[in-house]
Amino acid sequence: xxxxxxxxxxxxxxxxxxxxxxxxxxxxxxxxxxxxxxxxxxxxxxxxxxxxxxxxxxxxxxxxxxxxxxxxxxxxxxxxxxxxxxxxxxxxxxxxxxxxxxxxxxxxxxxxxxxxxxxxxxxxxxxxxxxxxxxxxxxxxxxxxxxxxxxxxxxxxxxxxxxxxxxxxxxxxxxxxxxxxxxxxxxxxxxxxxxxxxxxxxxxxxxxxxxxxxxxxxxxxxxxxxxxxxxxxxxxxxxxxxxxxxxxxxxxxxxxxxxxxxxxxxxxxxxxxxxxxxxxxxxxxxxxxxxxxxxxxxxxxxxxxxxxxxxxxxxxxxxxxxxxxxxxxxxxxxxxxxxxxxxxxxxxxxxxxxxxxxxxxxxxxxxxxx
Ligand SMILES: [Zn+2]
Numbered sequence: 001x002x003x004x005x006x007x008x009x010x011x012x013x014x015x016x017x018x019x020x021x022x023x024x025x026x027x028x029x030x031x032x033x034x035x036x037x038x039x040x041x042x043x044x045x046x047x048x049x050x051x052x053x054x055x056x057x058x059x060x061x062x063x064x065x066x067x068x069x070x071x072x073x074x075x076x077x078x079x080x081x082x083x084x085x086x087x088x089x090x091x092x093x094x095x096x097x098x099x100x101x102x103x104x105x106x107x108x109x110x111x112x113x114x115x116x117x118x119x120x121x122x123x124x125x126x127x128x129x130x131x132x133x134x135x136x137x138x139x140x141x142x143x144x145x146x147x148x149x150x151x152x153x154x155x156x157x158x159x160x161x162x163x164x165x166x167x168x169x170x171x172x173x174x175x176x177x178x179x180x181x182x183x184x185x186x187x188x189x190x191x192x193x194x195x196x197x198x199x200x201x202x203x204x205x206x207x208x209x210x211x212x213x214x215x216x217x218x219x220x221x222x223x224x225x226x227x228x229x230x231x232x233x234x235x236x237x238x239x240x241x242x243x244x245x246x247x248x249x250x251x252x253x254x255x256x257x258x259x260x261x262x263x264x265x266x267x268x269x270x271x272x273x274x275x276x277x278x279x280x281x282x283x284x285x286x287x288x289x290x291x292x293x294x295x296x297x298x299x300x301x302x303x304x305x306x307x308x309x310x311x312x313x314x315x316x317x318x319x320x321x322x323x324x325x326x327x328x329x330x331x332x333x334x335x336x337x338x339x340x341x342x343x344x345x346x347x348x349x350x351x352x353x354x355x356x357x358x359x360x361x362x363x364x365x366x367x368x369x370x
Contacts, residue, residue: 036296036297036345037345037346037366037367037368038252038297038298038299038344038345038346038366038367038368039251039252039297039298039367040127040245040246040249040252040253040254040255040292040295040297040298040299041122041252041253041254041255041298041299041301041363041366041367042238042242042255042257042288042291042292042298042299042300042301043095043118043254043255043256043257043301043363044067044256044257044258044259044281044284044285044288044300044301044302044303045092045095045141045256045257045258045259045302045303045304045305046258046259046262046278046281046302046303046304047088047135047141047258047259047260047261047262047263047304047305047306047308048262048263048264048265048266048267048304048305048306048307048308048309048333049259049262049263049278049281049304049307049338049339050304050306050307050311050336050337050338050339051338051339052307052311052312052313052326053262053266053274053278053307053309053311054067054068054278054339055313056271056274056275056311056313056326057274057275057278057279057282059313059324060271060275061275061279065278065282065285066282066283066285066286066289067282067285067302067341068341069289070289070300070302070341070342070343070347071343071347072341072342072343072347072348072350072351073339073340073341073342073350073351074339074340074342074350074351074352074353074354075337075338075339075340075352075353075354076303076337076338076339076340076353076354076355076356076358076359077337077353077354077355077356078091078094078304078305078306078307078335078336078337078338078356079100079335080094080100080101080102080103081100081101081102081110082102082103082110083102083103084335085306085332085333085334085335086103086305086306086333087103087104087140087152087306087333088139088140088141088152088263088305088306089101089103089104089105089106089140089143089144089152090102090103090104090105091140091141091305091306091356092106092140092141092142092143092144092145092305093105093106093107093108093144094305094355094356094357094359094360095144095303095305095356095359095360096117096118096119096144096145096256096360097115097116097117097118097144097360098118098357098358098359098360098361099115099357100357104150104151104152104153105149105150105151105152106140106143106144106147106148106149106150106151106152106158107143107144107145107146107147107148107149108148108149108150112150114148115148117144117145117146118145118254118360118363118364119131119145119146119167119168119254119256120145120146120167121364121369122252122253122254122367122369123166123167123168123169123254124167125251125369126250126251127249127251127252127253127254128169128170128245128248128249128251128252128253128254129167129168129169129170129253129254129255130168130169130170130171130172130241130245130253130254130255130256131145131146131168131170131171131172131173131255131256131257131258132171132172132173132233132234132237132238132241132255132256132257132258132284133172133173133234133256133257133258133260134173134223134230134233134234134258134259134260134261134277134280134281135173135174135175135222135223135258135260135261136155136173136174136175136178136219136221136222137159137162137171137173137174137175137215137217138155138158138159138162138175138178139152139173139175139222139260140152141258141260141305142171142173142256142258143158143161145256146161146162146165146167146168147161147162147165148161149161155175155178156178156182156183156184158178159175159178159179159182159188160186160188162179162188163179163188163191163192168213169213169214169245170208170213170214170215170241170244170245171215171216172203172215172216172218172233172237172241173216173217173218173223174217174218174219174220174221174222174223175217175219175220175221175222176189176217176219176220177220177221179192192213192215196211196212196213197212197213197214197215198212198213198214198215199214199215199216199217200214200215200216200217201216201217201218202216203216203231203233203236203237203240206240208240208241208244208248209248216233216237218230218231218233222260225261225264225265225273225276225277226261226276226277226279226280227272227273227276230280232280232283234257234259234280234281234283234284235280235283235284235286235287236287238255238257238284238287238288239287239290239291241255242255242287242288242291243291246291246295252297252367257284257288259277259278259280259281259284261273261277262274262277262278262281262308263308263333264277265277265309266307266308266309266311266328267308267309267331267332268331269309269328269331271325271326271328274309274311274326285300285302288300288302289343292343292344293343296344297344297345298344298345299342299343299344299345299346299347299363299366299367300341300342300343300344300347301340301341301342301347301350301359301362301363302340302341302342303338303339303340303341303356303359304338304339305338305356306333306334306335306338307333307334307335307336307338308332308333308334309328309329309330309331309334310328310329310330310332310334310336311326311327311328311329312327312329313325313326313327314327337353340359344366345366346362346363346365346366346367347366349362349365349366350362
């Protein structure tokens with residue numbers, strides 16, 4: 001069932017509750033943000049998520065999202081090298097590599113020079129690496145961390161880059177078909193198995209140990225939406241991999257988690273779809289922050305590649321400001337700024353207004369790498 005729009009009442013008393021419960025969490029969090037460097041990094045991207053997606057979801061569910069409770073926040077600009085409005089290829093590339101590129105390109109500069117991603121740089125330092133997404137693993141955002149391509153739609157070439165990467169230890173997502181039903185007739189899963197990868201379809205079945213790389217394919221194509229029955233693998237897979245890597249990764253780890261379908265809900269101007277995907281992503285954020293609070297050496301950075309849908313929150317009825325509802329202004333991406341939330345060692349560097357390419361350097365800096 002999909003509602004085309006949410007109309008909900010927000011009472012003044014609820015707004016007071018929302019404001020007052022945002023403070024106590026931060027005090028204890030600040031105490032942990034000393035001058036230590038971050039051994040572990042959890043980088044979370046809500047595709048198509050800006051302020052209205054967050055506030056609209058909070059209105060709909062009547063409570064503050066976990067990401068908004070973090071003690072540090074900032075704002076980033078998202079334009080690409082060639083367009084005022086970015087796509088997820090150039091947006092993902094900016095976040096993953098620190099370089100602006102043209103729309104549609106993956107982990108390459110605008111002149112088509114391939115550049116290393118932050119995941120690859122951390123792998124070279126001996127950190128374990130993982131990606132968990134609610135779309136096909138070959139889609140633009142995850143691809144920006146592992147593959148290099150002038151065209152984000154070259155899914156089979158991107159799958160080959162995943163298969164041949166020596167920098168990725170674990171991934172969870174969809175798009176099995178790009179690994180096995182290929183024009184070149186290669187079976188990348190067989191090739192990966194020969195190189196020590198193990199594959200599972202169900203999170204509960206997956207065995208994680210230090211000697212093998214592990215991938216979970218949740219779908220042949222893209223995993224379905226939450227509303228259409230997708231499991232909570234984004235949060236559970238995040239928690240499972242954090243637990244696994246905290247045991248095994250002596251030099252720490254880098255993990256990227258994407259709430260991929262927030263963007264698709266924005267394209268569809270579908271507020272029920274949007275709220276469900278935002279909650280799913282925020283549950284993963286909670287798993288990440290819960291881990292980081294206990295661990296003390298983990299930086300969590302939550303941001304977005306761009307806004308989708310031109311969403312605003314407007315009055316629910318003519319001249320009645322006591323109720324609000326979603327109002328989408330486009331079926332495409334927009335140029336508006338998006339938020340950054342951070343917690344853990346080095347998180348204090350994520351305040352202010354800056355460009356999306358700076359996130360890359362801020363994370364490296366927090367880890368003591370630059
Ligand atoms: Zn999009």
